[in-house]
Amino acid sequence: MKFLKIFFFVATIVFSNTIFAQELEVKPPKNIGTVQVFNPSKNDNTPIIRLNSNETLLFLFDDLDAGYKRYNYKIEHRNADWSESGIFQSEFLVGINSDYVRTHKNSFNTYKRYTNYQIQFPNRDMNVKLGGNYLLKVFLNDENNPVFTKRFAVYEGNVDVGMSSSRFINPRVKDLNQKIQTVVSSGYQNFTETPDGAKLFIMKNNNWNEHITDLSPDFTRTNQLTYNNVDWTFEGGAEYNWFDTKNLDVPGLTTERNFRKDSVYHTVLRVDFPKYNLPYDDFGDVNGNFYIRSNRYGNEYLAASEADYTWVYFALDAFEDQNGLYVPYVVGAFNNWEISEASKLKFNKDSQLWENEYFLKQGYYNYQYVVVNTKTKRVEPSYVSGSFWQTENMYQGLFYYRPWGGRYDILMGYGEVNTRN
Template sequence: MNTILSSICFLWVTFSIAQVQEEVLPPNYIKSIIFKGNGNVSGNPVLQLGESISLEFDDIIGDEANYYYKIEHFNYDWTPSELKKSEYLNGFDNVRISNYNNSYNTLQGYTHYNLTFPNKDTKSLKLSGNYMLKILNENEELVFSRKFMVYKPIAQVKLDIKRSRDLKYINSRQVVNFSINSPDFLIRNPESTIKVIITKNHNLKSAIHNITPQYTIGNELIYKYDQETSFLAGNEYLQFDSKDIRSTTLDIGRIELNELYNHFLFADRSRATEPYTYNPDINGQFVIRTLQGENPSIEAEYVWTHFKLQNYDPLDGGELHLFGAFNNFELDETTLMKYNKTSGIYENTLLIKQGFYNYKYVLLNKDGSLDEGFISGNFDVTENEYQVLVYFRDLGARYDQIIGFGNASSLNISN
């Protein structure tokens, strides 16, 4: 009997874990994914219920392939919700993306796809919560997927960015203090019905979860933790601008033209032990643009961009990777910096569409943890954007709704 019970428990746990949905990375022929709401932030957008959302991407095979999209609703922990599609979607999905154009006057041919909803097929989302947009090919195979969040502004979320109260981290960490106020909405048992997600620079992969309120004042929930809601501050992102494909810049040292253009960036070096220097960035984002055409979506070139990094610190079995929103902050074989024994420099080459890009180098430790400041350093005065999403699930409810969203910059950080 104990053996049977143990087997059932094991299967149940395995099934529960298997249900958690992760984003699927695009294949190497899908490039320049821009997924955003009404703002300029690409990646995992947060939008208010009723706002529009758009997806753009390129297929560099350029054969006008057919792609379809699906929208699915998820719980706080990214397990599928119990809702039927008709309960959260007004209209229907599994529709072909019909808005696409071939590149014009470019060395690398590609087909550019554009999807916006609401549209005539997908009229609106009915409910707030976690969603995933899935792109499939004509064989109904999943090509890639992206998460996004929809909130209904019921509760007010106020953020304050502080330095750590722990003297060990006062110069390297930023702490997110916040409060949730719902004067017109009664929150019962907030310790069990309210959940939050805290993100830095719209990166879900480094988010902080499962923080309970410290105390309440009337209808206001107060979160004034220190270490529990702190992030290593990092440093400002590095950048390059390839909008003029034929000209070198302060960041691009050399240009070659073979079958495609090649841009060789100046070698970067570790900034971890150097003094902090304020250099305004766009917090890891990128913008497609070109001086050689009027419509960057279809007239921007693809460029082989060569990255170089001087690093003399031991990695202890870890790996150095490129990091930024250009691939949704994912680390894989394409972002790996490889050591060149001849030059003594870490190198990587990526095929990137013309534009302005933020990037940095991070260390992926052999235990799977990420050290964002290994090369860049961590400085408490770094400008970062922080977001807080508030989830609510009443007793007996069948899904997690998002009732509040707040954001703030660390530009005016205080003690």
């Protein structure tokens, strides 16, 4: 049950929009679209790379106002709990401490005009020399007033993080049905020197908000920590819903229709419905991720500046809000799993459906419906679609350690496991 408390606490922070959440996760304004962290080595949105390797991250975003603006960026070092570490830039940074976004391109042959910006990290002018959590800030003139922020991490790789998953059965809490076991090993680090210095953070499907942490290891050896407690348990959830807008001339399998109005595309998705009371439905997904694509061009990499935008209309039928007790939201990597007014579904008395719309770039998208309990303020991710132990998920383990006398947390190791492996 500790997972429930920890995850729901984090979700409540995002939902209540506290000062800390605002500082860490600055939501982009309406003119900024398709904020993306892309990991070329993994071909997905995994925001984690290894220190002193050939791995890079691409941070991409569009300015829907179109026309060039001088966007700047900088990075900040953070502790394991994302609090400010307070260390000097010279302690973690190599090169300059801020720069302007050098790669940009205006959209081409699109109804919606925009300018695409890209940041590669690390680059020839900026790198880091410490493993840890980092915050990317993008701003125009004032770094203390960022346009948006994105989280990422760099690990040193000097410890091994071995992970495995298994089915978990608890008739009292049936939604908690995927258990994660983790073994952290090191050839040189003595973990008994600073027992409280070790912190293991496990998140699900690249979603920083859905995680468990701050639990003690079950077995401690000089160079090895074993985490095998029943508290390391997640809701398996269900496979993500999906839609495909690569081709806006014809509807995809989950699309009702596409049309163009007022010089912009519109995509109406087929109506979804709750599946919590149905058997497990096994179909492929990309674990909440999204990919920008357009089939108009032979080279898919041109999609960053040549894919168009479309209004995507979501609709949920037969949803039981229990007289206002549960409020539904549509989330995924496309909106950073954000619980906000923008992601809330609203009831349409005419259609008798719960609806929402997002202005999204062409591509392949995963999404899911979650609810917030208005009494407990807790996010319940399985209320609409159910939770099944068979669901394919990726879990990622980040191991932090603060040596004796250390002033900040070091991300020493990273591991991951897929529940189908």
